[in-house]
Amino acid sequence: MQLKINGRDTEVDVPADTPLLWVLRDNLNMTGTKFGCGAGVCGACSVQIDGVLNRSCQVAIGDVSNTEITTIEGISGKIPAALQKAWLELQVPQCGYCQSGMLMAAAALLNENAQPTDDDIDAAMTNICRCGTYPRVRAAIHRVASES
Amino acid sequence: MNKIVNPSRRGFLKSAVVGSLVVSLPLPSKLLAQTGTANGKFNSFISIAPDGQIDLSVPTFEIGQGAHTSLGMILADELGANWDDVNVLTPKIDPNMNVAGWNAQIVAGSYSVRLWYGPLRQAAAAAREMLAAAAAQEWGVPAGEIQVSGSQLSHPGSSNSAAFGDFAEAAAGLAVPTEPALRDDLHLIGTSVPRVDLAGKVNGTAVYGIDVRVPGMAYAAIRHAPTYKALIENIDRGSLEGLQGVIDVVELPHAVMVVAETFWTAKQAVDALDVTFSQTEFDGVDTDQIMAEQRAQLERKDGGIAFNEGDAETAISAAAGSNDAQLVVADYTVPFLYHGPMEPMTCTARVDGDTCTVWAPTQDLTTATNTAAAAADVLVENVEVNAIYAGGGFGRKYEQDFVEQAVVAAKQVGRPVQLIWSREEDVQHDFYRPAVSARMRGALGPDGNLDALAIRLVGPSVIEHSFGVALLDGVDPVTTIGVSTETGNAPGKIQQYSIEAEKLEYIHQPTHVPVGYWRAVGASHNGFFIESFIDELAHAAKADAYQFRRALLKDSPRGLAVLDRVASAAGWGQPLPDGHFHGIAFSEAVGSLLGYVVEVSVAADNTPTVHKVTIAIDCGIAINPDSVEAQVVGCAIMGLSAALNEEVVIEDGRARHENFYDYEILQMGDIPEIEAIIVESGAAPGGVGEAAIPGIAPALTNAIFAANGQRIRSLPIMSNLG
Numbered sequence: 077m078q079l080k081i082n083g084r085d086t087e088v089d090v091p092a093d094t095p096l097l098w099v100l101r102d103n104l105n106m107t108g109t110k111f112g113c114g115a116g117v118c119g120a121c122s123v124q125i126d127g128v129l130n131r132s133c134q135v136a137i138g139d140v141s142n143t144e145i146t147t148i149e150g151i152s153g154k155i156p157a158a159l160q161k162a163w164l165e166l167q168v169p170q171c172g173y174c175q176s177g178m179l180m181a182a183a184a185l186l187n188e189n190a191q192p193t194d195d196d197i198d199a200a201m202t203n204i205c206r207c208g209t210y211p212r213v214r215a216a217i218h219r220v221a222s223e224s
Numbered sequence: 225m226n227k228i229v230n231p232s233r234r235g236f237l238k239s240a241v242v243g244s245l246v247v248s249l250p251l252p253s254k255l256l257a258q259t260g261t262a263n264g265k266f267n268s269f270i271s272i273a274p275d276g277q278i279d280l281s282v283p284t285f286e287i288g289q290g291a292h293t294s295l296g297m298i299l300a301d302e303l304g305a306n307w308d309d310v311n312v313l314t315p316k317i318d319p320n321m322n323v324a325g326w327n328a329q330i331v332a333g334s335y336s337v338r339l340w341y342g343p344l345r346q347a348a349a350a351a352r353e354m355l356a357a358a359a360a361q362e363w364g365v366p367a368g369e370i371q372v373s374g375s376q377l378s379h380p381g382s383s384n385s386a387a388f389g390d391f392a393e394a395a396a397g398l399a400v401p402t403e404p405a406l407r408d409d410l411h412l413i414g415t416s417v418p419r420v421d422l423a424g425k426v427n428g429t430a431v432y433g434i435d436v437r438v439p440g441m442a443y444a445a446i447r448h449a450p451t452y453k454a455l456i457e458n459i460d461r462g463s464l465e466g467l468q469g470v471i472d473v474v475e476l477p478h479a480v481m482v483v484a485e486t487f488w489t490a491k492q493a494v495d496a497l498d499v500t501f502s503q504t505e506f507d508g509v510d511t512d513q514i515m516a517e518q519r520a521q522l523e524r525k526d527g528g529i530a531f532n533e534g535d536a537e538t539a540i541s542a543a544a545g546s547n548d549a550q551l552v553v554a555d556y557t558v559p560f561l562y563h564g565p566m567e568p569m570t571c572t573a574r575v576d577g578d579t580c581t582v583w584a585p586t587q588d589l590t591t592a593t594n595t596a597a598a599a600a601d602v603l604v605e606n607v608e609v610n611a612i613y614a615g616g617g618f619g620r621k622y623e624q625d626f627v628e629q630a631v632v633a634a635k636q637v638g639r640p641v642q643l644i645w646s647r648e649e650d651v652q653h654d655f656y657r658p659a660v661s662a663r664m665r666g667a668l669g670p671d672g673n674l675d676a677l678a679i680r681l682v683g684p685s686v687i688e689h690s691f692g693v694a695l696l697d698g699v700d701p702v703t704t705i706g707v708s709t710e711t712g713n714a715p716g717k718i719q720q721y722s723i724e725a726e727k728l729e730y731i732h733q734p735t736h737v738p739v740g741y742w743r744a745v746g747a748s749h750n751g752f753f754i755e756s757f758i759d760e761l762a763h764a765a766k767a768d769a770y771q772f773r774r775a776l777l778k779d780s781p782r783g784l785a786v787l788d789r790v791a792s793a794a795g796w797g798q799p800l801p802d803g804h805f806h807g808i809a810f811s812e813a814v815g816s817l818l819g820y821v822v823e824v825s826v827a828a829d830n831t832p833t834v835h836k837v838t839i840a841i842d843c844g845i846a847i848n849p850d851s852v853e854a855q856v857v858g859c860a861i862m863g864l865s866a867a868l869n870e871e872v873v874i875e876d877g878r879a880r881h882e883n884f885y886d887y888e889i890l891q892m893g894d895i896p897e898i899e900a901i902i903v904e905s906g907a908a909p910g911g912v913g914e915a916a917i918p919g920i921a922p923a924l925t926n927a928i929f930a931a932n933g934q935r936i937r938s939l940p941i942m943s944n945l946g
Binding site for chain 2: 090094095098101102103105106107108109110111112113114115117118120147148149160163164167168169170171172173174175176179197198199201202203204205206207208209210211212213214
């Protein structure tokens with residue numbers, strides 16, 4: 077199966093119903109995308125498919141062979157770089173496990189909405205963080221928005 | 225396979241049981257006596273290379289709490305190192321890194337900073353004096369005149385100066401000073417130094433337990449018998465026919481694993497596997513039955529006595545029969561809680577003949593090593609366990625079940641195996657925060673003073689599964705954590721309160737549901753019991769809840785300071801927006817003192833909305849204030865989530881819940897404004913990682929009481945609205 081991930085063409089030989097998450101992690105050793113719940117709830121596995129945010133544990137690999145997939149390892153450009161910078165300036169992560177997904181969701185949000193309100197952030201950022209980094213995630217998104 | 229209990233863990237029971245912890249410990253002499261003369265290794269913690277690179281091996285693991293940074297800062301500051309020259313390393317197994325009083329190298333009890341602050345400063349001071357001595361020898365000047373800062377040694381009188389690296393090798397070979405002088409010009413400690421582990425956590429490169437990759441590795445998925453204590457009776461391997469990539473089925477007494485070339489194959493196979501589980505005597509047990517059993521035990525008067533100061537029973541009897549004194553009695557309950565680290569249980573293991581290598585996100589390296597040795601049936605000396613970043617721990621990764629399972633699988637298939645639990649397995653087979661019941665009795669004198677407070681706790685023993693004994697002197701010392709002081713200078717036995725007669729009883733009510741160490745352990749429920757009841761007493765005494773606590777804290781300057789600070793910051797007693805109400809609480813756990821004010825409004829259907837949480841913390845010297853703030857806010861959110869929504873309900877002998885869709889954890893939109901204030905007392909460092917859990921639930925329920933007069937005595941709130 078042909079895939080295009082982070083701008084690079086790659087090929088995997090797996091059943092078509094294999095979730096994208098496990099192809100990334102097991103077949104391609106791209107471990108930045110995390111397994112959290114396997115049920116599409118927590119958002120730790122978030123990636124972009126043709127620029128749209130998706131929970132990769134809920135995406136069958138057979139459905140994305142002709143798409144452009146972007147993972148945490150491949151996010152680039154002004155918004156993701158600004159988010160990563162703000163994440164460090166505000167020392168957002170604690171254990172950090174959910175933060176790949178948080179950053180993917182924040183990048184998708186700011187792509188659509190350069191000046192999100194708190195309500196916009198609440199609606200877009202449905203990722204679960206057990207450490208409780210939510211206030212700093214919110215502050216970092218606002219910081220990037222205010223600088224754009 | 226037998227349950228592996230590490231006998232060395234029992235050592236902790238004698239010396240380190242809660243309430244008797246010494247906060248600042250002298251450095252064990254053996255720790256300083258160890259010198260490595262090669263490669264600039266000064267001791268277990270500090271190595272300096274000729275090029276000036278300073279490797280600081282900190283004694284505890286990074287599970288998200290920021291300990292690597294804080295401990296690295298302590299070493300670097302006392303050493304006189306330039307922070308940019310420092311490389312903080314995850315420790316290997318090393319008895320010099322055992323937590324004082326334990327025979328184990330652990331991350332637990334919010335110990336990292338509070339127990340290592342003194343020893344690390346001494347270790348760094350010794351290395352600094354050795355560097356100075358080496359330079360003094362070379363330069364022919366008195367060592368006492370050498371200045372050490374910025375990774376440089378200098379002697380102003382002779383204008384000599386050199387980098388650490390120039391003298392590291394010579395210095396590491398010198399005699400170790402047994403009583404090195406601590407410096408008084410610290411400049412890193414107390415500043416918000418950016419964490420050393422975060423760069424890789426914003427670009428996907430940080431390696432967690434689940435990210436370990438070993439050549440030739442296979443993956444294992446697991447399915448436990450859904451009812452605790454049930455056994456595997458039969459496995460029909462024929463149900464896996466036709467599945468490509470399956471390597472083997474690994475049978476354990478209570479669970480089955482499938483090992484395959486990819487995790488997804490293993491997961492599908494273990495789900496498809498036709499397994500018969502045994503019936504057990506617990507198949508019909510549910511939460512109602514467990515709580516009814518606890519309720520019945522609340523009537524017992526022969527419980528184990530944790531402490532009994534003054535004569536609480538006489539004061540309580542007198543109050544009951546008095547016209548002008550009051551006896552207040554109330555029963556409280558808390559539910560089982562799930563840890564829910566975002567990284568589920570996972571471990572990678574390799575067994576090669578008589579050696580075993582493990583990569584684990586663990587909170588207990590020592591027991592993980594012993595567990596792996598037993599599971600692989602190899603000598604402990606032949607086991608290497610690598611502690612990997614944990615995607616959250618909260619006490620769950622102190623357990624050893626996932627380590628044992630991975631090693632057993634690796635040994636059976638003869639290949640490295642990474643075991644990953646599904647979220648469903650993680651939710652259903654936790655070592656839960658136990659459900660606990662409490663009977664609170666308080667005697668208020670005619671003047672409204674609290675003359676006696678008696679607490680009777682009923683619940684399962686938390687220590688039993690890991691230490692092999694249920695009780696110590698009749699009490700489970702974990703269930704009672706958070707009642708007594710850990711700062712060692714409290715006026716009384718309960719919190720920092722001055723109460724003439726105080727009593728704490730514990731009654732062991734076993735359950736088949738596995739229980740363990742959930743963030744703040746006993747303090748997670750005892751804070752709720754005590755601070756809710758103090759509020760009830762204040763109400764009965766017709767006193768303001770803040771002033772009532774002030775009176776109880778009259779002999780605790782630090783306690784008063786945090787309470788006053790939080791009350792003032794939150795505007796206690798000042799007008800609030802229409803329909804908003806305040807609740808207040810105080811806690812002292814893990815060696816830190818905190819005041820809390822929660823602001824709520826309550827809808828007509830009694831549903832509360834939390835608008836603001838204000839917390840003041842005195843954790844002694846705040847090594848890294850920004851990190852302290854992060855932990856306090858994180859505790860507040862976990863505490864709110866637990867107080868409002870979280871409970872593991874037992875039905876048919878097993879957990880009813882499956883995943884985050886039915887065990888709901890607060891999300892972004894649920895989080896109120898949270899303000900954390902650090903109150904500097906200059907005292908020795910207290911713990912931080914769990915410190916702000918205990919007072920959140922009671923401050924919230926006290927605010928609800930202020931709003932609608934409804935006293936919530938059972939958590940979670942949303943399941944117990946009137």
